[in-house]
Amino acid sequence: MTMELPRRPEDVWPLLLDFQRIAACIPGCEQVEELAPLAHYKAVMKQKIGPFKLEVPAEIHVDEMLAPSHVLARATGRDKFTGTSFTVKLGVYLRPEPAVLEVQAELSVAGRLASLGYGTIRKKAEENFTLFSQRLQQEVAT
Numbered sequence: 001m002t003m004e005l006p007r008r009p010e011d012v013w014p015l016l017l018d019f020q021r022i023a024a025c026i027p028g029c030e031q032v033e034e035l036a037p038l039a040h041y042k043a044v045m046k047q048k049i050g051p052f053k054l055e056v057p058a059e060i061h062v063d064e065m066l067a068p069s070h071v072l073a074r075a076t077g078r079d080k081f082t083g084t085s086f087t088v089k090l091g092v093y094l095r096p097e098p099a100v101l102e103v104q105a106e107l108s109v110a111g112r113l114a115s116l117g118y119g120t121i122r123k124k125a126e127e128n129f130t131l132f133s134q135r136l137q138q139e140v141a142t
Contacts, residue, residue, distance in 0.1 A: 001133045002102045005140060009094035012101065012140055013068035016092055025135035027128045038062060045077060049124050052113060054079045056086065068094055084111035101140065105129055 005012055015021060019041060023032040032043040041060040048054070058077035065071050070093045078085040091104040107125050114121065 001129070002100050003133070003137055003140070005094070005099040005101055007099070007140075009068045009096055009099060009101075012094060015139055016071055016094075021139055022136075025132050025139060027131045038065065043075075045075075047124065047128075049113060050120050052082055052084075054082065054084060054113070056084070070094065079111075079113075082112040084109065084113035086110075101136075103133065103136070 017038060019032060019034055023029045023043060026045075028046040030044045030046060032041060034041055039062050043058050043060060045056040045058050046054065047056075056077040056079045058075045060073060060075045063072045063074060070091065072092075073090045075088045075090070076086070087108045089106040091102075093102040093104075094100075095102065107121075109121055
């Protein structure tokens, strides 16, 4: 996802560091806690995929941050009921000219949920990513 920025990247950068505002953009993301500032977080991801309702405790690590250029992070978690585990790699990039925000995400799923089939998982991931993008655009515009 790429979107034009209404302001300079330097003006948008503080939003990317506000973990509560970013977490509010992520569908199903609840109980977010900062364990180490700008480095380590935990949260609970709640999703319904097919017949499964997942409640996945997740660990989020910021792997790289270069102000006001980019943030690279990864989240991992495992649902206790289904045994489903996931890994999400996320890259958020601010580009100066033209002023754009680019988000790249990669999802890996293993376990019982993965047996539902690639199509179901992909569709849900795309829906969540679209909703995240819309919410993030609203936050950037404010």
